Ligand SMILES: Nc1ncnc2c1ncn2[C@@H]1O[C@H](COP(=O)(O)OP(=O)(O)O)[C@@H](O)[C@H]1O
């Protein structure tokens with residue numbers, strides 16, 4: 001059974017649809033890459049899957065883990081095992097990453113978090129990501145550099161271990177070291193069986209992953225799907241042959 005099954009999805013804002021009938025199927029543990037020109041609707045698709053209330057679904061459905069989630073709130077979707085890393089992560093003064101994650105884990109499991117285990121998990125994850133433990137106690141993302149914000153998101157990804165993570169240009173604008181850390185975190189997530197939808201313009205984050213499928217989205221529709229080889233093909237030739245289609 002597919003983990004995520006999107007059928008005939010039309011969605012957008014008050015002024016009209018941005019997505020014009022998207023079909024997409026992601027099986028457990030698969031890695032899908034979503035490519036397309038600027039403004040094609042990639043982030044919108046991610047946001048609609050996550051249940052961002054800024055977007056309205058006008059047709060079609062989103063089935064996740066056997067359940068129709070089309071009408072669920074974003075927080076209920078997160079509890080079911082969906083996760084999205086944002087192009088521009090929010091700064092949250094007054095809330096540390098540590099308390100944020102403790103709440104999220106409690107919500108997800110419905111049980112209080114065992115502090116000793118939790119601290120140990122934090123310690124191990126920080127080590128994996130080459131992250132100073134002090135970040136976890138600071139206000140979430142406040143004063144973090146671009147690279148630190150992305151590391152903090154990958155930290156959340158590993159701590160929460162969702163069933164499906166959507167990464168929206170998590171690698172853009174990062175220096176070589178930060179990309180390496182982010183890639184390493186994503187690789188660990190994938191090896192542990194997590195499914196991924198990766199929105200990216202670069203191949204660096206994909207190098208350590210086994211890409212199952214690539215999709216090209218143009219003007220709110222998926223116009224082509226293929227295997228891993230499509231990523232290189234597009235990086236060499238651009239979107240021209242897809243845009244006209
Ligand atoms: N909240 C919004 N309000 C108004 N327009 C939006 C909103 N979100 C997306 N759009 C528009 O929808 C189109 C697709 O945007 P987006 O999904 O961000 O594209 P991509 O991520 O592929 O670059 C763009 O024309 C964008 O301006």
Ligand SMILES: [Mg+2]
Pocket residue numbers: 042043044087168
């Ligand atoms: Mg975008």
